[in-house]
Amino acid sequence: MFERTVTPADDNGCGWFHLSLGRKVRPAHSGTTSARWVVLGAGFTGVAAARQLALHYPNDQIVLVEAQQVGFGASGRNSGFAIDLPHDIGAPDYIGDLATARMSLKLNLRAQALLKKLIAEHGIDCQLQAAGKYQAAIEPKGIAVLEAYRSGLDKLGQAYQVIDGKDMPEHVGTHFYKRGLYTPGTYLLQPAALVKGLAESLPANVTLFENTRIHSIEQGADKVTLIHDNGRLIADQLLLTNNAFASHFGFLKGRLLPVFTYASMTRPLTEQEQARLGGKSTWGIIPADPFGSTLRRTPDQRLLVRNSFSFNPDGRSHKKYLERAERQQRESFERRFPMLSGTPFDYTWGGSMCLSRNHESFFGTLAPRIHGALCCNGLGITRGTITGTLLADWLAGERDELIDFLLSSKGPNANPPEPFLSLGVNFNLRLGQHRAGQES
Numbered sequence: 161m162f163e164r165t166v167t168p169a170d171d172n173g174c175g176w177f178h179l180s181l182g183r184k185v186r187p188a189h190s191g192t193t194s195a196r197w198v199v200l201g202a203g204f205t206g207v208a209a210a211r212q213l214a215l216h217y218p219n220d221q222i223v224l225v226e227a228q229q230v231g232f233g234a235s236g237r238n239s240g241f242a243i244d245l246p247h248d249i250g251a252p253d254y255i256g257d258l259a260t261a262r263m264s265l266k267l268n269l270r271a272q273a274l275l276k277k278l279i280a281e282h283g284i285d286c287q288l289q290a291a292g293k294y295q296a297a298i299e300p301k302g303i304a305v306l307e308a309y310r311s312g313l314d315k316l317g318q319a320y321q322v323i324d325g326k327d328m329p330e331h332v333g334t335h336f337y338k339r340g341l342y343t344p345g346t347y348l349l350q351p352a353a354l355v356k357g358l359a360e361s362l363p364a365n366v367t368l369f370e371n372t373r374i375h376s377i378e379q380g381a382d383k384v385t386l387i388h389d390n391g392r393l394i395a396d397q398l399l400l401t402n403n404a405f406a407s408h409f410g411f412l413k414g415r416l417l418p419v420f421t422y423a424s425m426t427r428p429l430t431e432q433e434q435a436r437l438g439g440k441s442t443w444g445i446i447p448a449d450p451f452g453s454t455l456r457r458t459p460d461q462r463l464l465v466r467n468s469f470s471f472n473p474d475g476r477s478h479k480k481y482l483e484r485a486e487r488q489q490r491e492s493f494e495r496r497f498p499m500l501s502g503t504p505f506d507y508t509w510g511g512s513m514c515l516s517r518n519h520e521s522f523f524g525t526l527a528p529r530i531h532g533a534l535c536c537n538g539l540g541i542t543r544g545t546i547t548g549t550l551l552a553d554w555l556a557g558e559r560d561e562l563i564d565f566l567l568s569s570k571g572p573n574a575n576p577p578e579p580f581l582s583l584g585v586n587f588n589l590r591l592g593q594h595r596a597g598q599e600s
Contacts, residue, residue, distance in 0.1 A: 167373045168227045168405065169476040170237070175425035175462070175507030177236045180353035181285065183360055185229050189369035190390040195223040198386060198395035200374060201402030202226035203235035204540055205533050207358045208274075208548030209399050214363035216556040222366045223393060225386070227373045227402075230359040234403065235540060236352030237511025239423065239454050239466050241293060241444055242275060242541045244268045244345035245318060249450045249538065250519040252305070255312030263565045265316065268539070270562065271546035272347060275354070284357030286350045287459045293346040294445045296328070296337040298598045302448035306341045309448075319344060332457070333439030336496045340445075348444050348456070351541065377409055377530075384529050397555065400532040401548055403514035404475050411526045415572040416535055417515040417585065418475040422485030423466035424493075424505040425458075434461055436499040451592035452599030453492045462506070463497065465489045467600055469593065470510075471585040473578075477510050485510065492600060513538050516572030523547055523566035524554075531555060535572055 196217070199210045202224050210224040227233075245268070246261040248254055255261045279288055297303045306322075313320050323331060323340035331340065359368060377398070378385040386393040400406045404418035429437065445455040456464040468485035472478060486508045494501055514535045521543070522534040533547035547566065554563050575581050593600055 167375070168233055170228065170233055170511070171477040171479075171482060171509055173482070173507050173509035174232070174237050174352065174511070175423075175464075175509065176240070176350055176352035177231050178507065179460075180231060180236075180350060180356055183356055186368045186370045188371045188390065189225065189388065189393065192392050192394065193223065194394040196220045196396045197399065198223045198225065198384070198393050198397075199399045199401055200225050200386065201400065201405070202230050202359060202368060202370070203233060203401065203403070204355055204358075204544030205403075205536070205548035206399070206401035207355060207362065208545045209401055209533065209552045210366045211358070211362055212549045212552030213555070214366045216552060218363070218365060220365065223395070224362070224366055224368045225372050225374065225393065226368065226370045229370050230368070231352040231356040234512045235355040235544070237423075237509060238351050238540050239444070239456055239464065240349050240351045240541075241446070242272055242347040242349060243293065243539060244272055244542070245313070245343060246316070247539055248519060253308040253312030255309070255316060258315055261312075261316055263562065267546045267562055268542045271542035274549065275541075275545055276347075278358060278361070279354070282357060282361035284354060284361065286354035286357055288347055288349045289442055289459065291346070291348045291442050291444065292342055292344040293348075294323070294332060294443060295341045295343070295448055296332075296445045297339050297448035298337055302452070302599050303339050305448040306339055310341060313343070329438060331439055332443050332445060332455075333437040334496045346444070348442065349541075350458075354541075379527060379530065396529065398530045399551060400526065400530065400534060403534055403536070404512065406532060406534050408475070411530070411532065412522060412534065412572060414575050414577070415516060417517065417575065418472055418512045419515050419585070419589070420470045420472050420477070420481065420510045420512050421466060422468045422482065422489070422508070422510045423464055424486055424489040424508040425464045426462050426503050427506045429461045429463070429500070429503070433500055433503065437497065447596075447599050449596045449599040451596040453496075455496070463493070463500075463503070465493050467492055469589045471582060471589060472512070473582060475512055482508060482510055488600070495598070513540070517575060518573045520569050520572050521547065521566075522571045523551065523569060
């Protein structure tokens, strides 16, 4: 038996979730249900896996289980960048090994194509825009990172535009940045609206249960049983798509890092404020320094600032970190947008990323009849979508170069034991944020 030690508990401040269209929440599971396939976790990975299993096995009932509401967890809390390019934050040029980068590019491009098709096919209103992204820097070390990134893009054969500091206001309004590097292939979107829309458009042979918190998993001779307070689900095959929470059931234990990052979003800007800001009407900025600030200007003319990090081993939100992050985001906002000084935040929230120390994901079989696509390392929209899809393809007997590439990963490496892990991660998070300087 694998018993869970904690359950998800995200804060209620996520702007993306509250601003996306409401939907009728599916009932929680009760009683006993048997199914050939059960997918645990209804974020981007789980929704993709359930959809693909249903297409492969139209006569099978697929059960998809979510501990909270769809869109309320990590998938609805990111910054809404569906990135095409490799984004290896552990590599100085964000590219790393060229052969690996080329495969990552193929994975991301296939994910983008799949999402674009589903959004069009099902009329999902998620503010999808092929807007590209800016990587921007203010300090000399950040500018050096952009140069390294540019060199990596040259080796990968990808298009970009270098933007001098004096020209940045034409793009993003603010005079804050000294240099930018624009790449055209990223999609910007509303993440909670997207994952909600994907869940609402699942094939008819997928049954979704929300607000169902599994507390233990029993592995029998030929079945896997998921137990919660009001019943049980009995599966022939179980797919874990719940990222760091897989470790609380004993899988990849001591190998996954639930790192929270935080965001604040303003009220909509008035017409006068938009005129004072200038620049394009929609854009997204990723910082040159991984510990810097990510920014979005949304189609409904809100500004989002995301920065600050905390290591929450229990995977749950904590109020003290939210309050600290909001103060940091106010300072970051005022530095970048003095022409909009004092513009209030409507929302502040945190969200978990599942990281590994060696920046590797897991894809494959965890135990007999239990499989997983876990640990997206900060690329939840594209990597989650494609790994969930390909996990279902692989379990249906398909193989291609992308599946073989994912299977070849050595997976997340082991973390130091506690208390050294928490001490080390929190020290490095604080040090990284301090060293980011004006990029934060």
